Amino acid sequence: MTATYSGPARLILVGGACISGMASLSINQRGGVNGWGGTFRPDEVTTDLRNAVEGLQLELPYDRLGTVAVTGMRKLLATQVLVSLAGRGPAPF
Structure with missing residues (x-):
């Protein structure tokens, strides 16, 4: 386990829909x-x-999962947003 992670991830919503991102x-x-x-x-x-x-669940490579809550969302560009997350329980990285 490391103190940071930066890379691909999937946000799994309550209904089961998955959204890929970084x-x-x-x-x-x-x-x-x-x-x-x-x-x-x-x-x-x-x-x-x-x-x-x-x-919500945040899935990292190698099937590592962590429970998260959205604490904020801000627009980056016309079509992009940056979602702030707070983890619950052990970190998946």
Whole structure:
């Protein structure tokens, strides 16, 4: 396990739909509290993604899964968004 991950990922929505993209994740260790999170840049933006908040899974290569929640979303370009994620439980990287 490493403290960071940057590369391909798939966000699995509550209904089972999968959205491919690129993730940039890190482990946070502040004040004795461990957690992880980062950003996800989807290849495509859907209505389901825009409405997603809780109960999501982030799949990294080699079938590594982590539970995430969307904490924010901001527009990068006319057709791209950057999704902020907060991990729940152990980091998958």
